[in-house]
């Protein structure tokens with residue numbers, strides 16, 4: 001089909017659609033079928049078995065490939081299934097460089113699962129490109145980054161990483177979960193592979209678990225298609241449909257998420273209970289300028305630390321509207337305690353080294369009225385005061 005639009009919001013609504021020639025639905029139907037009829041032996045068919053390909057999933061895969069500006073997209077049953085599929089591009093003896101603030105599950109799968117197959121990793125502070133360059137030994141085959149990274153919102157210069165990777169003929173991989181293609185498109189900055197936990201902003205309503213991968217070349221597309229079909233961690237037709245439904249509103253949701261986050265970050269920054277705010281949208285944040293050079297804005301996720309006069313347990317207990325929960329990116333605001341929740345899989349020594357303190361609070365700002373969110377935070381901070 002010829003494209004009749006230019007902007008990303010139009011692409012979110014019109015991209016990827018698979019039309020059914022009999023009824024012309026405006027949405028891709030849920031093809032809830034495991035297999036497809038073949039009319040003669042050796043027939044060349046578009047779909048033969050739903051692990052290999054399913055029209056509802058194919059529509060989602062075409063949509064995310066279009067949004068990220070890549071060659072092909074792949075949908076998986078979770079973000080971790082997507083990351084696992086990408087890691088199986090490598091073989092024993094290979095080494096992957098990973099950002100020091102990488103998602104806890106990414107660290108865990110490398111440290112506890114892929115290590116059994118002798119796939120090695122090195123943790124690097126990717127905020128510092130000279131450290132990245134120094135860490136490239138002969139066995140390094142890829143650099144895996146998140147920017148901004150979980151949970152200190154550390155910003156990595158994505159163009160810089162892509163250039164280093166290209167120069168060393170190794171792959172660059174970005175986990176773009178925190179930004180989504182609406183705010184940041186790593187492939188356009190020179191990356192080879194971008195992946196998502198679509199459970200977060202792309203899904204956006206805390207009601208599904210999904211992962212997506214987009215690759216930049218036909219060669220990688222062929223390899224990933226082979227891995228996806230061989231290992232089988234595919235997204236089912238219903239969640240493939242639900243995710244497309246969510247992506248149609250990604251732009252408007254992100255605009256409001258970001259507006260709320262910006263208001264809350266400035267409020268917390270000026271609050272006497274708060275010692276420090278980590279948010280790439282604050283002009284005095286370390287990665288502010290680099291982030292603005294590669295993303296639409298500072299995004300939604302932020303973390304903060306209380307001063308010694310406030311008790312973090314009391315703070316979590318006193319919140320009424322904002323829920324204490326793992327995950328992020330939904331319409332509802334959530335807080336979490338990285339040290340004991342999302343990043344508990346990372347040993348305390350490494351947590352301390354990378355700055356994930358026991359006093360760190362991560363906030364995923366939802367779409368509620370920002371006045372209600374600020375009132376809830378203010379009240380909980382007041383309740384958590386232990387010293388005058």
Ligand SMILES: *Cc1c(COP(=O)(O)O)cnc(C)c1O
Pocket residue numbers: 078079080081103105146150175177178196197198199200209210211
């Ligand atoms: C949640 C998350 C993942 C893992 O995705 P699941 O859908 O939970 O498997 C990976 N990366 C980041 C940045 C995440 O936030």
